Amino acid sequence: MNIPEIFAENVFNEKAMKSALSPDVYRSLKKAVNENEPLDFAVAQEVADAMKDWAISKGATHYTHWFQPMTGITAEKHDSFISPVKGGGVIMEFSGKALIKGEPDASSFPNGGIRATFEARGYTAWDPSSYAFIKDNTLCIPTAFCSFSGEALDKKTPLIRSLEALNKKALKVLHLMGKTDVSKVHVTVGAEQEYFLIDKETAQKREDLVFTGRTLFGAKPPKGQELGDHYFGAIKPRVKSFMESLDRELWKVGILAKTEHNEAAPAQHELAPVFTLVNTATDHNQLTMELMKKVAERHGLVCLLAEKPFKGVNGSGKHNNWSLVTDTGINLLDPGETPAENLMFLIFLSATLKAVDDYQDVLRASAASAGNDHRLGAHEAPPAIISTFLGEDLLNALKAFINNSTYKTGKTTMRLGAKILPPLPKDTTDRNRTSPLAFTGNKFEFRMVGSNDSIADCNVVLNTAVAESLDAFAKELEVSKDVTKTVHDIVERTFNEHERIIFNGNNYSDEWVKEAEKRGLKNLRTTPEAVVSYTAEKNVELFEKHKVLTKGELVAIERVMLENYTRIVKIEALTMLDMASKEIYPAINNYVSKLLEVIELKKSNGINSSTDLELANKLSDLNSNVYRETQKLRILIEKVNGITEDYKTASLVIKDEVLPCMEELRKSADEAETLTDEKYWPYPSYAKLLFSVK
Ligand code: ADP
Ligand code: MG
Secondary structure, three states: OOHHHHOOOOEEOHHHHHHHOOHHHHHHHHHHHHOOOOOOHHHHHHHHHHHHHHHHHOOOOEEEEEEOEOOOOOEEEEEEOEEEOOOOOEEEOOOHHHHHEEOOOHHHOOOOOHHHHOOOOEEEEEOOOOOEEEEOOEEEEEEEEEEOOOOEOEOHHHHHHHHHHHHHHHHHHHHHOOOOOOOOEEEEEEEEEEEEEEEHHHHOOOHHHHHHOOOOOOOOOOOOOOOOOOOOOOOOHHHHHHHHHHHHHHHHOOOOEEEEEEOOOOOEEEEEEOOEEHHHHHHHHHHHHHHHHHHHHHOOEEEEOOOOOOOOOOOOEEEEEEEEEEOOOOEOOOOOOOHHHOHHHHHHHHHHHHHHHHOHHHHHHOOOOHHHHOOOOOOOOOOOEOOEEOOHHHHHHHHHHHOOOOOOOOOEEEOOOOOOOOOEEEOOOOOOOOOOEEEOOOOEEEOOOEOOOOOHHHHHHHHHHHHHHHHHHHHHHHOOOOHHHHHHHHHHHHHHHHHHHEOOOOOOOHHHHHHHHHHOOOEOOOHHHHHHHHHOHHHHHHHHHOOOOOHHHHHHHHHHHHHHHHHHHHHHHHHHHHHHHHHHHHHHHHHHHHHHHHHHHHHHOOOOOHHHHHHHHHHHHHHHHHHHHHHHHHHHHHHHHHOOOOHHHHHHHHHHHHHHHHHHHHHHHHHHHHHOOHHHOOOOOHHHHHOOOO
């Protein structure tokens, strides 16, 4: 395989555009993208034509506007290029209008109430800052999705708006600091993706995996991850072959898949791409998830992206590595060898600290989902409390700067062996794996995002909150007579005011929960508690001020997230009811009746059967619990169904009543599983699932 040759062969990127477009059209398109300007219609028509010819030459027959509705999945509606001509034939056609704007039947996408109050139609609008690509013989055009009157109904629109806000404020600060050669600040992101691979035939025997993508029952296997023998362990042949196919698919659509390794849990793996601009990184992550599932299927596997597919086994997340880079090539979060002298770095570091402290609630909310609630706070994933890890070295450098003393960091740089990656400062301090937002050399790594969720949300919050910090700093710098002194004052004050958000210790410890409470940090444990932050007054003010989201759009986000939460848990609860009533209850009874036969037989032969009786009694009791909890759960689901309009109350009933009942039901069923002859148990055990792939 010639990787450079196949890389991005299905992407309408710079190279493809340069050869397909006339120089004038290419220039106009680039100018529009660089300056965030709308595109001239005549230019769009030429781009559409060239795109179509290019796509057809690659075997494409259809095109689609590819977009990311508010639930975080991707959506597409395929149209073929054919257009009838006189005499019954067809020609292949694609108009500039069809490139720029689409009108999908939007009525089945979630809108959080927006479309009901305005207009039923939805539009997709071409995002020329993300390359079109071919997937399954279809030209996919990345688009934003909005309502008739322009409200965002998707994840991309707010992301692009937040980039414009951040760029504006960052430029202002840089120019005030004398960096007048910079004309654009970009956000770079590398999203590491965790996932599980399970044998498909085994997985399909379980209704919970088929319907919900995670197990709702299942006793702990005799061997879990205690030995730590899976993490970075040798990759099994079937997994290896999957990874090779996946890499190939990803490379073809221009995704820089770079690192693949086993993760901590058995059957868990990770893929890390090389970082890129955040808008592209977001599209790429959505595409990566889709291709992971598709390629797994081809290999007789199932790729589980749920945050917590197995109880008692590490869950999966997504690490959002976030940084800022200028068009002149400076990483603004790179401390360099002498961070205490690097004013630009110190200002942007301070802006991030302030942003994360001031908007910790909504940053936490951006990672909230039903699936992620099972992960955040478990002793494996960052807790629900936002804090940031800077490391001793950087902290010392920061303090030295504030105290006007000198501090020499032990930093050296290292090369990663591939030219495309920048030289990274090598940390002298240990990596902190427990922090939700760790400074890792030249970027912040936000680790709260769930494996199934779009990375757009957290980046919208980070970008906007940092824009707000920078705006405040710019105001001070604007009236300053001595920029160096003002920078010093800003850094010192920010550190003093926001030191509480810095925590270098173990985030998994119970002491931290107490300490965080003392510091006044928020601990929003669950989705219903976290998501309402989107509409808190100070957050509405933030997003409206920077023109990223309106109050109406924020209400819609809150509503979609909470409705989604309720819907997901309800499907899980219904699946549990089905499994408990039709599979588990009868299975336990079958085994009990087998035990009773044994008891009879033993009795008639004068053999002591007291332990059989004890076991039969125990199982019978557990089955009674299963039955009773099932009945309770049925009633609770009815209760939730009865709360149709009030989505907040519904989500609270889910959190406070439905989920605890599901937990109880599971407890009895799982205990019964450990006591029942395997032959009688209706679905494959954890051991079979987790060790199913060789
Ligand atoms: P790890 O966190 O596993 O030790 P790395 O530090 O090499 O690995 O990088 C993790 C991810 O961070 C990769 O996707 C990498 O491309 C990304 N990354 C590295 N530098 C930056 C940057 N400046 N901006 C955004 N992401 C980055
Ligand atoms: Mg990482």
